[in-house]
Amino acid sequence: MIDIQAIRKDFPLLQQKIYNRPVVYFDNAATTQKPQIVINTINEYYQKYNSNIHRGVHFLSEKITEAYENARQIIKNYINASFQHEVIFTSGTTESINLVAFSFGEKYIKQDDEVIISQLEHHSNIVPWQMMCERKGAKIKVIPATYNGDLDIAALERLFSDKTKIVCVNHVSNSLGIINPIEKIIQISHSHNVPVLIDGAQGIQHQPVDVNKLDCDFYAFSGHKIYGPTGIGVLYGKEKWLNEMPPYKSGGNMIKTVTFEKTIYNDLPFKYEAGTSNFIGAIGLGAAIKYIENIGKQNIFDYEEMLLHYVSEKISKVPGIRIYGTSDNKICVISFLIENIHHFDTGIMLDKMDIAVRTGNHCNQPTMKFYGIEGTVRASLSFYNTIEEIDYFVESLLQVKKIFA
Amino acid sequence: MTIDQIQEQIVEEFSVFTDWMEKYTYLIELSKELQGFKEEFRINQNLIKGCQSQVWLQVEFKNGKIIFYADSDTVLTKGMIALLIRVLSNRTPEEIVNAKLWFVDKIGLTTHLSPTRSNGLISMIKQIKLYAIAYKTKYNI
Numbered sequence: 072m073i074d075i076q077a078i079r080k081d082f083p084l085l086q087q088k089i090y091n092r093p094v095v096y097f098d099n100a101a102t103t104q105k106p107q108i109v110i111n112t113i114n115e116y117y118q119k120y121n122s123n124i125h126r127g128v129h130f131l132s133e134k135i136t137e138a139y140e141n142a143r144q145i146i147k148n149y150i151n152a153s154f155q156h157e158v159i160f161t162s163g164t165t166e167s168i169n170l171v172a173f174s175f176g177e178k179y180i181k182q183d184d185e186v187i188i189s190q191l192e193h194h195s196n197i198v199p200w201q202m203m204c205e206r207k208g209a210k211i212k213v214i215p216a217t218y219n220g221d222l223d224i225a226a227l228e229r230l231f232s233d234k235t236k237i238v239c240v241n242h243v244s245n246s247l248g249i250i251n252p253i254e255k256i257i258q259i260s261h262s263h264n265v266p267v268l269i270d271g272a273q274g275i276q277h278q279p280v281d282v283n284k285l286d287c288d289f290y291a292f293s294g295h296k297i298y299g300p301t302g303i304g305v306l307y308g309k310e311k312w313l314n315e316m317p318p319y320k321s322g323g324n325m326i327k328t329v330t331f332e333k334t335i336y337n338d339l340p341f342k343y344e345a346g347t348s349n350f351i352g353a354i355g356l357g358a359a360i361k362y363i364e365n366i367g368k369q370n371i372f373d374y375e376e377m378l379l380h381y382v383s384e385k386i387s388k389v390p391g392i393r394i395y396g397t398s399d400n401k402i403c404v405i406s407f408l409i410e411n412i413h414h415f416d417t418g419i420m421l422d423k424m425d426i427a428v429r430t431g432n433h434c435n436q437p438t439m440k441f442y443g444i445e446g447t448v449r450a451s452l453s454f455y456n457t458i459e460e461i462d463y464f465v466e467s468l469l470q471v472k473k474i475f476a
Numbered sequence: 477m478t479i480d481q482i483q484e485q486i487v488e489e490f491s492v493f494t495d496w497m498e499k500y501t502y503l504i505e506l507s508k509e510l511q512g513f514k515e516e517f518r519i520n521q522n523l524i525k526g527c528q529s530q531v532w533l534q535v536e537f538k539n540g541k542i543i544f545y546a547d548s549d550t551v552l553t554k555g556m557i558a559l560l561i562r563v564l565s566n567r568t569p570e571e572i573v574n575a576k577l578w579f580v581d582k583i584g585l586t587t588h589l590s591p592t593r594s595n596g597l598i599s600m601i602k603q604i605k606l607y608a609i610a611y612k613t614k615y616n617i
Binding site: 090412413414415416418419420423430431445446474475 | 496497500501504528529530549550551552553
């Protein structure tokens with residue numbers, strides 16, 4: 072069990088009034104709020120220990136390098152990677168996927184090869200693959216979805232050919248909140264000897280992730296969606312791939328020796344961390360993961376599941392509501408429209424009632440096209456949200472409906 | 477009435493509202509009154525695509541004046557369009573080019589014109605100004 076009142080006090084932004092009352096922040100799939108400990112950690116490191124990592128011999132440089140590598144250790148343990156050097160710091164999920172699309176593509180993908188993605192991917196797990204495929208003359212194949220938002224796994228089996236080089240799917244879909252059966256997808260793909268990249272941007276903060284048990288080849292996620300700072304993210308990759316692939320950006324830190332004739336790349340993980348990385352961001356992310364561990368991730372996930380049941384039940388009573396993604400396998404995200412009220416109109420009204428939701432296509436135009444709509448209103452909850460907030464949200468929806476009637 | 481006089485009139489109309497709800501209810505009313513957009517003009521060529529909503533803009537040039545017709549898929553944007561048309565439609569290119577739109581800020585609906593809303597309204601105003609410049613140049617008026 073979690074003490075919700077105590078937890079809410081950890082998040083300063085949640086105390087803040089926007090118009091008339093403290094904000095009901097239901098836009099967690101876009102970004103999450105930061106606990107005080109993360110904010111304090113970032114402040115502290117800028118104030119007391121700021122110095123570049125892996126460079127100097129002086130006290131400050133050693134201190135901050137240690138903290139940076141400690142953050143890597145925390146993340147390695149959290150996702151149960153085999154080695155610390157399998158954790159690459161990036162700027163976020165988008166960069167992580169771009170890295171793999173480029174580096175894996177350069178090494179393994181050639182003319183007429185195939186990449187499998189799903190119908191329900193975020194643009195950032197579509198476009199990098201498209202760009203790589205264009206460069207290489209390769210093709211994208213798409214796992215279809217069913218109307219309730221589940222992927223059609225039976226169809227996946229039929230998509231494989233001897234040209235298939237990689238499968239890239241999200242752990243949880245960002246616009247609908249549906250949890251994909253990634254264990255199964257990985258198992259099927261591996262039976263065809265095809266590696267799998269999991270876009271975990273919406274997964275890791277709401278679901279247990281054990282990369283060893285999953286046996287995924289890559290897992291990408293963003294710091295800011297798991298209560299950490301913006302501008303920092305992670306790419307987990309199996310050592311074998313990370314060693315074989317070429318780096319995708321170059322510069323300082325990623326090299327061992329440089330002559331004008333030839334450069335020898337550095338060892339993992341530095342080979343993929345060219346330039347000065349967002350090291351204080353990484354330390355902040357480490358603090359965020361520690362914070363989650365202190366509360367207990369299972370406690371968080373159980374509470375969020377309770378919120379999901381509560382909000383699903385409550386919102387289903389709003390006359391004229393249409394929910395997109397009705398599968399049972401979902402996180403606490405409700406993507407919806409009320410009758411013929413435009414998502415933008417609903418969003419503006421909710422904003423005036425101090426409720427923050429996302430409206431639009433959620434960087435997910437193929438999914439919207441699949442449903443034949445322009446966009447939805449998306450309420451995405453997190454473990455600091457409450458039953459009372461859900462009650463207020465549903466009341467507000469009824470009011471919106473009345474206003475536009 | 478001049479563009480500024482119409483803007484003053486709108487500000488006065490809004491001054492009776494005491495909270496946001498009344499303002500938005502009024503916008504919804506205005507959206508219902510917005511008419512004259514012919515179905516045949518709801519074409520891609522007239523579409524101003526925002527990230528959140530879409531606006532269609534059709535223009536006519538008659539007796540030295542530009543007449544705008546517009547529509548949107550969202551009610552609130554449509555309400556705003558009704559106000560913009562009241563201010564800017566049926567004016568000479570010269571008037572439109574020189575118009576400063578200050579009423580939106582005064583009635584407290586600036587958020588609708590902030591770029592983050594990406595609802596096509598800013599692009600619509602830009603497009604209106606471009607039409608005005610084009611007609612001004614074409615007819616040398």
